[in-house]
Amino acid sequence: MATHVVLGTGSIGAPLARELASRGHRVVSINRSGSRAGLPPEAEQRVGDVRDPEFLTAALKDADVAYQLTQPPYHRWREEFPPLQEAILDAAARTGTRLVLADNLYCFGRPDGPISDRSPEVPASTKGSLRKEMAAEALAAHRSGQVEVALTRPSHYLGSDYALTRELLVEPAFEGRRMAVIGRMDRLHAFAYVPDVARAMADIGTSDDAWGRAWVLPALTPMTQAELCTRVWRTAGRTGQPKVLSLRGLPMRVASLFSSRVRESLEMLYEFEAPYLVDAHEFEQRFGWTATPLADAIRETVRGVRPDPVIASTR
Known part of the structure; x- marks a missing residue:
């Protein structure tokens, strides 16, 4: 062993x-x-x-x-x-x-x-x-x-073990609160x-x-952060559209005054201001698998934060 x-x-x-x-x-x-x-x-x-x-x-x-x-x-x-x-x-x-x-x-x-x-x-x-x-x-x-x-x-990580996924997306969705993301809502992003x-x-x-x-490494099917928030919101059993705070520009600079983590993130904001895509074909060819299907990943992420017998479809 x-x-x-x-x-x-x-x-x-x-x-x-x-x-x-x-x-x-x-x-x-x-x-x-x-x-x-x-x-x-x-x-x-x-x-x-x-x-x-x-x-x-x-x-x-x-x-x-x-x-x-x-x-x-x-x-x-x-x-x-x-x-x-x-x-x-x-x-x-x-x-x-x-x-x-x-x-x-x-x-x-x-x-x-x-x-x-x-x-x-x-x-x-x-x-x-x-x-x-x-x-x-x-x-x-x-x-x-x-x-x-x-x-x-x-x-960038997405999953129930990742604190930012729990704190900014899933827990607010379960509680009907405003969600938060870093950067633009309308750019495709491939999360891991x-x-x-x-x-x-x-x-x-x-x-x-x-x-x-x-x-x-393999990444999930690209989606916008607006789509991500909507999928998490509905998987948590909510209806309608979520309210989302986009941390960029002035709001992020204000937040940086109170958080060293946010302050250090300012120089990395470009990763969420333009499409951010991944091609992991070398890994996929060597090891023989691709990323988890997006719907499955979101469903298991939400369940991992707060297990619920009734999970709405994300498809």
Whole structure:
């Protein structure tokens, strides 16, 4: 039985632990809080700080594969993210552990068409530049033979394990309140369904030939955020049209005065101001599956937040 260590138990960490456990692997989940929220009962847990080299080396001692899903607060990325990744790369190298790193699409900047593995990496933000630098560092470590590395690049998350989906979309829909989205309502956007991201990371981590590169992951059928809100609203049993706050322009700048997270999101707003599409054909050809059907993803997302025996159709 292979041992898989999941660093972080947040939006993807907990679903990934469930996915790996469902495949019969030994799963060890690591976080600092000690929370077991979302973890499968068979997962082992270790509480500690992955920035502590002694703790991390001990945690990876018997691991076959580790999955890096931890990250600093958005406003401390530049100062804290590179040394965090370096510490994890070093520990994986010392223990001979394969490492799957959770990346994103920031490095591609303002896309001219669907984002694919062959799209040029032209960052349009400081965070995109940082992600590009960190990916290059990780892949250089792979090429030098220090550690086997693969990176996953999903689009923006959608799913019941993701806090923004719950707090901005699903819970307001159940309560009949105003929903909220970032950016324009009328531009097509391809979201990554959280269970699909977990499945993809598990596929890569259990493969023998997916290492030494980054993978753009499958995304849901593109839809506008207006359509997304309407689908969630109706799936939650509501009638009529939802009221939605679009966070952009002045409202977002005002919100940024009170939230460092919103303030740091300003430079990423371009991702929601134009069509944002994904072409994951390389992953799909290698692993033989595509994203979950959109209607199924929305139905399960709503059920995952508040299970209800009567779920309206989203078709």
